Amino acid sequence: MLKKSFAALLAASVVSWPLAAAAATEVKKPAATSSKSATKSATKPAAKSTTKSAAKPAAPQETPEIELAHGLDEAGASALQTLVDEFNASGKGKQKVVLAPLGGTGEKPPAMQVLDDEARQLFLEGKPRYTPLHEVMTKAKEKFAAVPIPAPMPPYLAGTKGRLNALPIGLTTPVMFYNKDAFARVGLDPAAPPDHWFTLQAALGQLRDGGYACPYTSARPTQIHVDNISAWHNEPFARKNGKKGEALAINGLVQVKHLALMSSWYKSRYLHIFGRGDEAVPMFSGGQC
Incomplete structure (x- = not known):
């Protein structure tokens, strides 16, 4: 596109300047009639060239920005910034995505937000203030596969017809x-976990x-x-329990079989549990396990 515009500009320069020069020469040439006419002709301004002079190249316009607000910690924000930088560098977007911290209440919501549990509850209360993801994609005329929503996925991510309201980027996969060294020492293939x-x-x-x-x-x-075992097998982790809210639903066959296996590992000293957190x-990183 740049080459084409430059070639058009160059052609305009070549065409317009000779025409202007020829017009000036013709005006200065004395007429064959009376001296009065000659004087008139000499003082008459040069005819304007019908060809436009070369236009100055337009100054490059800055790419418009679209804000993505988040409340992530330093590690999460850094990972998200890497994805944003890759997207901006790809040139696929008409707008440049910029990250910003989540603002206070009362401000106009940003174009996009990454919501944690607390922020999501506040955001979803009252009248909807967002455009569902499937509508955004439809308006942009972008292909967007309608995939089935797994049962354990939070209900707020999908609308009444099972179409995505938002991307589940905050969900985690263990x-x-x-x-590999330990595998090699006992005769296991380190390349085949x-x-x-x-x-x-x-x-x-x-x-x-x-x-x-x-x-x-x-x-x-x-x-x-x-929780994650249930999700992999599309089994609910909890079920609605009338007006009382939700009740755990972890006594299904999938969960019972897996926990029985883990229990046998624990008793055989294959599995060691050190706490509920990390x-x-x-x-593991210290080499004890």
Whole structure:
């Protein structure tokens, strides 16, 4: 596009300047009639060229900005900034996304927000002040697959027809780390980590037999081994209980089978639990597990 505009500008310069010069020469040439006419012709201003002179190139316009507000901690904000920088550099957006901290109440809401539990409750109270995501995509004429919403996903993310109101970017997925050196020492393939609970059980037995007193540990055991297991199998973690709110629904077959397996691991000293939070993380990173 830049090359085309520059070529058009160059062509306009080449065409307009010779025409202007020719017009000036013709005016200065004395007429063959009386001296009065000659004087008139000489004093007559040069005819304006019908071709526009070369236009000055327009100053580059700044890309309009669209605000994305958030209340994330330093690590979360840094990760989000990386994604925003990649998007802005891709040139796919007509607007540049800029991050900003969530403002106080009473201000005009920003174009986009990342909401945590507390901010979400405040935002969703009263009359809706947002445009659902599926409407945004429809207005922009962008393809947006209507995927089924898993049952454990929070209900506020989907409308009455199961279409997304927002992206669930605040939800987390647990990740399992393993020690490649420990695998190699007991004859396990470091390049082929367990991909199922039963293959993990076989590996833990081999690690235990190889002298590792703490083959496996888990941070946040409730979130990972009950909540997340339920989500993976599309089973509810809780159910509505009339007007009383919600009641836990963790006695389904999926949850009972998994917790029975974890219980057997705990009794066999394959699994060690150090607390309800992230107490297991330093135990793994420090090499104890």
